[in-house]
Amino acid sequence: MDDDVTELAILRRRAYGPDADIDEDPIALARLVELESRVRHTFVDTAELVVAPAAPDLKSARVAAPTATVLEPPAPVPPSRSRYVWRVAIAASLAIVAIVLGAQAADAPTTPTVPVSARPAPAGAIETSAAVLVVVPLDRSLARYVPQTPQPVFPVEGELRWAESIGPHYGWTVWLARSVSGQLCILLEDDGRTHSRCVPEAQYLDGALSVSVPNTQVVPEYRPARMRAGQGIVYRWLAERGLSIELEEPALTYFGDGG
Secondary structure (H helix, E strand, O other), rough: HHHHHHHHHHHHHHHHOOOOOHHHHHHHHHHHHHHHHHHHHHHHHHOOOOOOOOOOOOHHHHOOOOOOOOOOOOOOOOOOHHHHHHHHHHHHHHHHHHHHHHHOOOOOOOOOOOOOOOOOOOOOOOOEEEEEEEEOOOOOOOHOOEEEEEEEEEEEOOOOOEEEEEEEEEEEEEEEEEEHHHEEEEEEEEOEEEEEEEEEEHHHHHOOOEEEEEEHHHHHHHHOOOOOOOOOEEEEOOOOEEEEEEEEEOOOOOOOOOO
């Protein structure tokens, strides 16, 4: 199971990521369709077992999404039968997941897969200088398919109500958590190094929960194609959208006329 989860994560990056290349690999494409089909059947088989809680509550939130909205398109390739099959498979996957998740009772805010431009941003949510690389919608399912490594230490007083990993993104494993006191946290982990931040729920709802990784700490093989020297990556947890991963523009220096 763990091997399939790892393989599916790799194939999804090749299909949905900014440097997508799966159209050129029919074998990998067929394997992606097979693994996505297994995930869909798992959702359908377990959907009837979900019992609705009395009222929504962030305390039992589970984060995830089988797909991500990629806003940085891959290089254009000629139309082909494999591309058509891929699009049909993705459309079918999204349709089934939408039906199942709609039948489940949400005990945490959910975020549908839609382009960022189609929804208004919360106050202070996205800097105008930041370019969105990918948006990962969050519901309660991804933790079932992402291997959960030992929980890191979050910078929060008291105990955590819950904490879950949503897997690696651009070389850093992303953790989301909520404390008993009501703070929400995001933590990035890579080989013992961490970047983290926790804020009260009010700040989280205003889009103020984010963590940045400097350019020097992004492994070259995971860097976005358009990432330049001085640019970092921002991981922003938004209540209305999910996890927004953005390319932070380097600071600009303006020169006057000296007068």
